[in-house]
Amino acid sequence: MASSVQTHTHVPPVAKVQNLIDQVPCLGLIGNTPMVRVDGWADSHPGVEIWAKVEYFNPGGSVKDRPVLRMLAEAIADGRLTRDKTIIDSSSGNAGIAYAVIGRALGYKVEIVIPDNASVERIKRLKAHGATVTHTSAQDGYDEAIRHVRRLVAADPDKYFYCDQYSNDGNWQAHYDSTAEEIWLQTAGEISHFVYGVGTGGVLTGVGRKLKKLKPEVQIELLIPEAFPGVEGLKPLRDPEDHIPEILDQRLGDRDWDVDVDLAWEASQVLAASGLFAGQSSGANVWTAVQVARKLAEAGEGGLIVTVLCDTGERYFSTRLWDA
């Protein structure tokens, strides 16, 4: 592609989401994010380009704004979310922030259950938007946060609207209708590979399904981080104890890639040196994209690989990510 940044996509939101944007104009800032070429490793993969969708440009600073807007819009439209209810869900932080930003702007109370190793930046951002934060033990992982939400909702079902991003179809559909559509337009249909991991499975399922529909030969490269120390936002799917999200369509992945967390962090640092300030999972995505690109280049094949910068690097100041 000719230019290094493409910003002019303007994919219109689906009708239910548009209704909310009409009420709260700042929600119109969600989506239509730019795409940038990632050049940090270009010498090692001649003939193959890597592009990244800059999801940290969303108002909540992450890839979760689109699905949260869609899930809340649908719940309001069909009467599951009414004025008297508190929005509740578990989150590694970014979905929680999206619920807090969007839910609060729409006038709802928001309660987030989060493992207690979530970075202080995330907790402070949640509180800045007035959300109530409940902690679960980090040792018990995200799955305990999910179980705890279910206990709270079971104890007081009338109080809550449980959005349940792991089983809510609006999650993947948001990426099917917007993220994938934008990627398709921004690459002029030339995309050959999409690289991503799994948190809730929303991006992988939504983007993967749409791209396979538009161009069946697009390869979906699924990355899986090691369980310890892990990558914020991504599930270590090889762990047999790990909960598999209901919305994840595991058949979409053409290939799996193991991710060493130290290398993912290093990739975030290389990105930062090129002016792209993104978090751990973005580093894991880009590091994997570079492995895919090198393999293609070694085989003498070209390609246009797309991945995602999931959240802002500012969310990790209190972690060791930027210590090197």
Ligand SMILES: Cc1ncc(COP(=O)(O)O)c(C=O)c1O
């Ligand atoms: C930083 C980060 N990376 C990746 C993901 C994974 O995206 P998805 O939930 O669509 O699988 C998330 C979401 O949970 C996230 O917050």
